[in-house]
Amino acid sequence: MTQLPVSVVVVSRDRPDALMRCLTGLAQVQFAPFEVVVVADEDGRTAVSELPFVDQLKVVPFEHPNISEARNLGISHAAGDIIAFIDDDAVPEPGWLTHLITPFQQSHVAATGGFVRGRNGISFQWMGRSVDETGATEPLELDPERATVLTPKGHRATKTEGTNMAVRRDVLIALEGFDPGFAFFLDETDLNVRLARAGHATAIVPMAEVHHGFAASTRRRADRVPRDLFDIGASWAVFQRKHMDEADTAAHWRDIRNGQRMRCLEHMVAGRLLPGDVLRLLKRLDEGYKAGIERPRGGAQVSRSPVAPFKPGFRGLRPAIVLSGRIWQAKRLREEAAKRAAGGENVTLILLSPTAFFHRIRFHPDGYWEHRGGLFGRSDRSDPLFAFWSFSGRIARERRRIAGQRLVD
Numbered sequence: 001m002t003q004l005p006v007s008v009v010v011v012s013r014d015r016p017d018a019l020m021r022c023l024t025g026l027a028q029v030q031f032a033p034f035e036v037v038v039v040a041d042e043d044g045r046t047a048v049s050e051l052p053f054v055d056q057l058k059v060v061p062f063e064h065p066n067i068s069e070a071r072n073l074g075i076s077h078a079a080g081d082i083i084a085f086i087d088d089d090a091v092p093e094p095g096w097l098t099h100l101i102t103p104f105q106q107s108h109v110a111a112t113g114g115f116v117r118g119r120n121g122i123s124f125q126w127m128g129r130s131v132d133e134t135g136a137t138e139p140l141e142l143d144p145e146r147a148t149v150l151t152p153k154g155h156r157a158t159k160t161e162g163t164n165m166a167v168r169r170d171v172l173i174a175l176e177g178f179d180p181g182f183a184f185f186l187d188e189t190d191l192n193v194r195l196a197r198a199g200h201a202t203a204i205v206p207m208a209e210v211h212h213g214f215a216a217s218t219r220r221r222a223d224r225v226p227r228d229l230f231d232i233g234a235s236w237a238v239f240q241r242k243h244m245d246e247a248d249t250a251a252h253w254r255d256i257r258n259g260q261r262m263r264c265l266e267h268m269v270a271g272r273l274l275p276g277d278v279l280r281l282l283k284r285l286d287e288g289y290k291a292g293i294e295r296p297r298g299g300a301q302v303s304r305s306p307v308a309p310f311k312p313g314f315r316g317l318r319p320a321i322v323l324s325g326r327i328w329q330a331k332r333l334r335e336e337a338a339k340r341a342a343g344g345e346n347v348t349l350i351l352l353s354p355t356a357f358f359h360r361i362r363f364h365p366d367g368y369w370e371h372r373g374g375l376f377g378r379s380d381r382s383d384p385l386f387a388f389w390s391f392s393g394r395i396a397r398e399r400r401r402i403a404g405q406r407l408v409d
Contacts, residue, residue, distance in 0.1 A: 004104055005310055006034040006097060006166070007078030011062075011070040012088035013040070016047035018215045024367050025091035026314070027053055028346050030407050031098050033312035034084075039074045044088070056313025065218075067162075068178035068187045068300070075169070075177050076303035079310035083172060085188075087163035089215035090116070091363040093405035094320065094346050096208050100166050103147045103203035110200035111167040111192075112147070113160030114208030121211055121361025121371075123381055128204040129159040131189055133243040134252055135236075140204065145404070147205040157196030162188040164210045171200060173304055181238040181297030184219060184231040193243055209405050211363060225272045229260060229281050230288035237292025253289065260285055320346040320408045324395045327353040327372070334370075341367035348406055350398055356386045369406065371398060 008026060012019040019040065026036055037058045038048055045061060048054055060077050062070050075083055082104055086092060096114065103109045116126040128140035128148070132155050140158075142148045150158045165188065175194050178187050195202060216222040219231065236256050240249045264281050267273040273281075321340065325333045330351050337349040347368035352375045359373030373379065375394055376386050379401060389397070399408060 003032065004082050004101060005080040005312070006031070006082045006084055006101055007037055007074075007080035007169075007310075008034060008084045008086060008097075009037045009039065009071060009074035009078060010086055010088055011039045011067055011074065012044040013065060013070075014043065014217060015088050015215050016043045018089040018213070019044050020047050020051065021363065021365055022086065022088050022091055023048065023051060023053075023057070024365070025363055026086070028094050028318060028341075028367070029092055029097050029314065030094045030317050030320075030346070031096075031101070032314070032317065033310070034097060035078070035080060035311045035313055037074045037077050039070045039077075040088075053313065056311070058308060058311055066180055066183040068180045068182050071162075071187070072177040072180070072300050072302050075172055076301075077307045078169065079306035079308065081169055082166050083169050084166035085162055085164075086210055087212065090163045090210045090212040092164075093209045093211075094318075095405050095407045096164075096210060098407070099147070099205050099404075100164075100208035103149060103205060104166075104168065106149065106201075106203075108201050109149055109203050110171045111158075111160060111165065111195055111202040112205050112208070113158070113166075113202065114164040114204075114210065115206050116161055116164050117209060117211045117361075119213055120358070122359060122379060125212055126161050126164075128206070130156045131159040131192055132156050133193060134248075135186065135189055135239055142204055142206060144206045147203045147207075149201050149203045151201045152196035152199060157192040158202035158204065159192055160188055160202065160204075163212050164208065167191075167195075171195070171198075173302055174198075176298065177300040177302040179238070179242075179297055180300055181242075181292075181295050182235050185235040186239050187235075190239060190242065207404050211361070223272065225267050226264065226281055229285035230291070232260065233285040233288025233290075234292035234295060235288075237289045238295055238297050241293070242297060257282075257285065257289075318344055318346045320348070320406060322348045322350065322395075322399055322408055324350040324352070326391075327351050334364075334366075337364070337368040337370070338366035346406070348402065348408065350395055352391065352394060371402075 118125040129137040355374035356377040357374035359379040
């Protein structure tokens with residue numbers, strides 16, 4: 001079956017190191033043909049210029065702090081039939097696009113979304129959810145190994161995450177892309193609601209996984225403590241104006257504001273914020289909400305024809321290998337993993353200690369996946385706290401667990 005040409009759009013601002021790691025991971029995605037469009041600020045573009053594959057990328061300058069405008073610019077430069085989106089502080093599994101794009105072989109599927117793992121590389125940040133016109137979400141029951149195609153029902157839409165989603169380009173053009181009224185937050189939720197109102201089907205694809213790190217930004221610290229709530233307040237005001245009856249907005253805003261207040265107080269109790277920080281953040285939330293009531297919305301400028309022709313920079317499929325050993329062999333094995341990754345292989349390194357420590361997974365800046373944990377400890381968090389394994393048996397089990405995402409035999 002012929003693969004549909006795919007464009008991957010990455011927006012980056014103030015996070016050049018994270019962007020480099022994301023693009024290194026994208027270079028290992030096992031899919032062809034696809035192109036990568038990087039919409040980045042000056043620091044990001046400078047970092048990208050140092051990558052050995054920079055000539056294989058479309059790099060687009062953008063300095064304004066508005067993720068919707070940046071994504072729309074990426075859409076204008078993207079020439080694939082399908083446009084996928086990933087954040088600069090995320091890394092895709094090698095099988096990401098293979099799984100995420102497959103449902104588009106069904107002509108009625110307009111969008112897809114995958115699952116997102118958190119910092120430990122094991123637990124999920126986001127799985128399948130639906131969302132209503134107040135922004136409230138509910139979990140979906142899904143087959144964990146198969147894509148589920150969902151058609152709109154009533155006032156509920158299928159929720160996708162901006163760091164792991166794909167949409168047909170012609171559908172994005174018809175919907176005028178992302179609404180620039182959402183400079184940050186609720187941008188993809190607004191698109192989900194508009195997709196549902198237009199009657200489009202969305203597929204949730206559990207096997208299409210990315211690892212998301214929540215890197216620090218001007219809006220939050222690396223530990224997810226908020227630095228500024230202005231854009232959250234503004235986005236809620238825009239969302240209410242677009243999707244809710246005016247009579248319901250006051251009570252809805254009280255609930256949203258109280259939720260943000262409780263979030264800040266929890267950080268204060270934990271010692272991550274001072275009382276003055278909480279007052280400042282809530283003031284900024286209120287200022288944002290007031291600004292959002294007056295903020296222009298809709299009317300995005302997205303080029304119907306791509307600005308530049310399709311540029312499939314990553315054409316080949318890389319061989320996938322697994323290296324494994326004891327934790328005291330880490331130095332030698334990491335050097336081998338880095339060397340083989342630089343040589344064009346997709347490398348998974350599994351390091352085990354004689355303990356029951358929980359497992360963690362990370363994508364190393366040198367371009368390989370490292371799994372580290374106890375021989376008898378949990379990898380899936382539903383595993384027992386302790387389970388006896390031989391070394392070879394545990395390695396075989398971990399290979400099976402990651403085979404679908406990492407595309408290893």
